[in-house]
Amino acid sequence: MLQNRKKRLQNFFIVLFLSALGISLILFSLxxxxxxxxxxxxxxxxxxxxxxxxxxxxxxxxxxxxYEGTKVSFIVTDFQTEVPVFFDGITPDLFKExxxxxxxxxxxxxxxxxxxxxxxxxxxxxxxxxxxxxxxNGR
Amino acid sequence: MVGxxxxxxxxxxxxxxxxxxxxxxxxxxxxSHSNQLILSCKLFNHACFLIFLSFGLYIYLAVTDDFSISYxxxxxxxxxPIFYKITAIWSAHEGSxxxxxxxxxxxxxxxxxxxxxxxxxxxxxxxxxxxxxLGFLLFLLITSNPFERILPFGALEGADINPVLxxxxxxxxxPLLYLGYVGFVISFSFITAYLFYGDLHYPWExxxxxxxxxxxxxxxIGITLGSWWAYxxxxxxxxxxxxxxxxxxxxxxLAATAFMHSLFASSKSNILKTWTLFLGIMIFVxxxxxxxxxxxxxxxxxxxxxxxxxxxxYLLGFSGLITLISLGIFAYRLPxxxxxxxxxxxxxxxxxxxxxxxMLTAIFSIFLGVTYPLILESFNGVKVSIGPPYYNTIFSPLxxxxxxxxxxxxxxxxQRGMQVRTLFFAVAPTFLLSTLSLFLIWxxxxxxxxxxxxxxxxxxxxxxxxxxxxxxxxxxxxxxxKGSFVAHVGLGLLFFSVSMNSILSYQKNVNLxxxxxxxxxxxxxxxxxLDLQNIKAPNHEIVLAKISILHDxxxxxxxxxxxxxxxxxxxxxxxxxxxTPLKDTxxxxxxxxxxxxxxxxxxxxxxxxxxWFSSALMVAGILMTIFKKKIL
Numbered sequence: 209m210l211q212n213r214k215k216r217l218q219n220f221f222i223v224l225f226l227s228a229l230g231i232s233l234i235l236f237s238l239x240x241x242x243x244x245x246x247x248x249x250x251x252x253x254x255x256x257x258x259x260x261x262x263x264x265x266x267x268x269x270x271x272x273x274x275y276e277g278t279k280v281s282f283i284v285t286d287f288q289t290e291v292p293v294f295f296d297g298i299t300p301d302l303f304k305e306x307x308x309x310x311x312x313x314x315x316x317x318x319x320x321x322x323x324x325x326x327x328x329x330x331x332x333x334x335x336x337x338x339x340x341x342x343x344x345n346g347r
Numbered sequence: 348m349v350g351x352x353x354x355x356x357x358x359x360x361x362x363x364x365x366x367x368x369x370x371x372x373x374x375x376x377x378x379s380h381s382n383q384l385i386l387s388c389k390l391f392n393h394a395c396f397l398i399f400l401s402f403g404l405y406i407y408l409a410v411t412d413d414f415s416i417s418y419x420x421x422x423x424x425x426x427x428p429i430f431y432k433i434t435a436i437w438s439a440h441e442g443s444x445x446x447x448x449x450x451x452x453x454x455x456x457x458x459x460x461x462x463x464x465x466x467x468x469x470x471x472x473x474x475x476x477x478x479x480x481l482g483f484l485l486f487l488l489i490t491s492n493p494f495e496r497i498l499p500f501g502a503l504e505g506a507d508i509n510p511v512l513x514x515x516x517x518x519x520x521x522p523l524l525y526l527g528y529v530g531f532v533i534s535f536s537f538i539t540a541y542l543f544y545g546d547l548h549y550p551w552e553x554x555x556x557x558x559x560x561x562x563x564x565x566x567x568i569g570i571t572l573g574s575w576w577a578y579x580x581x582x583x584x585x586x587x588x589x590x591x592x593x594x595x596x597x598x599x600x601l602a603a604t605a606f607m608h609s610l611f612a613s614s615k616s617n618i619l620k621t622w623t624l625f626l627g628i629m630i631f632v633x634x635x636x637x638x639x640x641x642x643x644x645x646x647x648x649x650x651x652x653x654x655x656x657x658x659x660x661y662l663l664g665f666s667g668l669i670t671l672i673s674l675g676i677f678a679y680r681l682p683x684x685x686x687x688x689x690x691x692x693x694x695x696x697x698x699x700x701x702x703x704x705x706m707l708t709a710i711f712s713i714f715l716g717v718t719y720p721l722i723l724e725s726f727n728g729v730k731v732s733i734g735p736p737y738y739n740t741i742f743s744p745l746x747x748x749x750x751x752x753x754x755x756x757x758x759x760x761x762q763r764g765m766q767v768r769t770l771f772f773a774v775a776p777t778f779l780l781s782t783l784s785l786f787l788i789w790x791x792x793x794x795x796x797x798x799x800x801x802x803x804x805x806x807x808x809x810x811x812x813x814x815x816x817x818x819x820x821x822x823x824x825x826x827x828x829k830g831s832f833v834a835h836v837g838l839g840l841l842f843f844s845v846s847m848n849s850i851l852s853y854q855k856n857v858n859l860x861x862x863x864x865x866x867x868x869x870x871x872x873x874x875x876x877l878d879l880q881n882i883k884a885p886n887h888e889i890v891l892a893k894i895s896i897l898h899d900x901x902x903x904x905x906x907x908x909x910x911x912x913x914x915x916x917x918x919x920x921x922x923x924x925x926x927t928p929l930k931d932t933x934x935x936x937x938x939x940x941x942x943x944x945x946x947x948x949x950x951x952x953x954x955x956x957x958x959w960f961s962s963a964l965m966v967a968g969i970l971m972t973i974f975k976k977k978i979l
Binding site: 238245 | 582708711712715719731733734736737741856909919920940946
């Protein structure tokens with residue numbers, strides 16, 4: 209009986225140890241694989257490490273889209289701060305002036321080098337983060 | 348008028364279902380009064396038919412362009428072909444919820460009527476199903492009424508369906524996916540009925556085995572179709588984006604896969620009983636969680652419907668209630684379910700349970716990936732997103748472990764341990780051949796990526812072990828489980844082709860004028876912009892580019908399009924794909940620049956066809972398992 213109990217306790221600790229290991233591995237992976245989301249103002253005020261991938265969300269400023277070969281540059285704004293964004297590739301169909309955009313990439317010396325550009329299915333889309341900030345600003 | 352009749356029929360159905368519940372809960376006679384059961388079943392059937400009738404009328408409304416119905420006016424258009432007028436019904440929240448309920452009803456009525464009236468679990472199953480249908484029907488009628496009129500005057504013209512949804516694959520993707528999602532309501536209700544009933548020796552597995560398999564097939568086809576659609580329609584060249592809504596479909600799929608496996612073990616050797624019951628409950632709970640994520644607007648995704656807190660609250664409350672009831676009764680019965688047998692180390696079921704645990708780990712990791720940004724934002728106010736890198740890192744060790752266990756279990760026997768000698772002789776050739784193949788691949792490809800190679804190796808382990816087993820069984824003329832063979836080879840092929848795709852595929856963006864020719868690389872030596880045409884279609888206009896490509900010495904003609912839809916002013920791209928067994932040449936047209944030149948994005952995607960094929964193999968394997976019993 210005692211032997212049985214000892215074995216059960218042992219099993220319990222093995223399971224506990226393994227699940228703790230698993231969960232900590234998952235959490236560790238989570239933290240290194242997160243993409244933090246910034247608005248232009250937040251991005252400039254935050255200290256972002258070089259080579260740290262982030263997401264930048266805002267509105268594409270009217271008249272700022274410039275094409276050169278396959279390269280595209282435009283300005284993302286949150287109506288307070290503006291950040292120039294550089295991207296090499298085909299922009300999505302819903303990418304246009306005066307509409308919401310999310311760019312995934314790297315911050316470097318005042319500008320943003322995008323690896324991917326997202327524009328959502330809905331043509332009236334605006335990043336929800338920006339919408340809530342609009343509400344705060346009473347816009 | 349027809350709209351009001353359809354609306355009234357749904358309400359009548361909800362009332363009938365309420366009647367069934369009240370009749371059975373408050374006026375429960377003893378079990379010998381089977382008249383009560385017969386009457387309840389009749390009422391239940393009538394309620395189901397009322398829903399079907401109501402949906403039939405709704406299809407009629409959509410086809411006849413009744414734009415006084417607000418939902419139809421917002422999502423359909425008189426210029427649409429009839430096929431898309433019907434599919435427009437499930438292009439947004441209200442209508443797709445209606446379809447969800449219709450399928451829920453369909454599965455329920457089929458299952459309840461397949462049970463004989465003497466079946467001890469018939470009453471409980473029917474009541475649980477009644478409760479679930481009623482809950483969702485009320486959700487539809489209260490928070491998202493598809494019958495709402497625009498008063499006093501209807502719209503003259505509809506606002507049109509979202510153009511990216513005007514596509515045959517997408518038209519049938521939601522129905523198949525819903526059929527899969529909802530199909531697990533059968534195993535869920537049956538299991539809760541079994542737990543309420545209390546006779547724990549009842550062999551419940553046999554009655555729902557085939558139903559769960561069929562639901563799994565629908566879920567698999569639904570997910571694959573969605574992925575296929577995303578690949579050729581969105582023009583990003585990807586087939587899986589680890590989008591929250593894709594993830595919430597993958598969770599029930601993993602749970603269902605684990606459930607199917609442990610159902611085998613449970614019915615074969617009477618072990619893993621509690622575990623199987625738990626999984627059966629979890630599949631439907633995860634489906635409900637998915638419905639909540641998609642329909643509450645809590646997560647921002649390409650799939651999510653408009654934001655409405657009331658809907659989210661109702662769904663959360665109702666799903667929570669169902670979860671609480673089912674897990675509550677499960678916990679109540681748990682002490683009485685001690686299974687007498689222990690799992691023998693090294694037996695087939697021991698490896699099967701290991702993989703069950705791994706699948707649960709995968710579900711948990713996805714769940715964390717979906718909810719972590721929400722948790723972090725509500726506590727810290729930090730906005731984050733979790734993308735493919737997280738899932739790739741988590742999944743590759745899980746996939747490797749799973750594959751190793753699958754490989755060993757191929758040679759293992761039910762309820763019997765395995766000797767180290769047998770293990771060695773069974774596993775060594777597979778290890779050797781897989782490692783050799785991996786080196787060959789590395790030699791030819793000359794690209795290294797740890798995650799991708801883990802995936803390739805996992806795929807090879809599964810495929811090679813099953814082929815070796817099949818070969819030896821054929822030689823000895825012994826029995827081979829063909830369904831399992833086909834399905835597992837499909838899984839191995841999936842791991843293999845997904846990983847190969849990730850290392851071999853590449854993308855090139857080009858910019859050129861009409862008539863220009865470019866050199867891209869040794870493989871794509873000529874890229875010629877032949878012609879540009881403007882074409883008018885009934886509800887959109889098309890800019891069509893004609894491109895010829897000299898790919899590996901063979902000329903290919905590709906015609907990518909850009910479409911502008913009149914009703915919404917929305918622009919979409921139609922990808923041109925030239926497919927060979929090994930790779931797809933995938934071309935999308937970009938924008939015209941100020942100087943008149945055009946941009947194109949050329950992608951060479953390897954092994955994409957194989958991904959769809961492997962999913963077809965898995966479905967085929969399960970189909971063989973279902974029909975094997977019928978034939979023999």
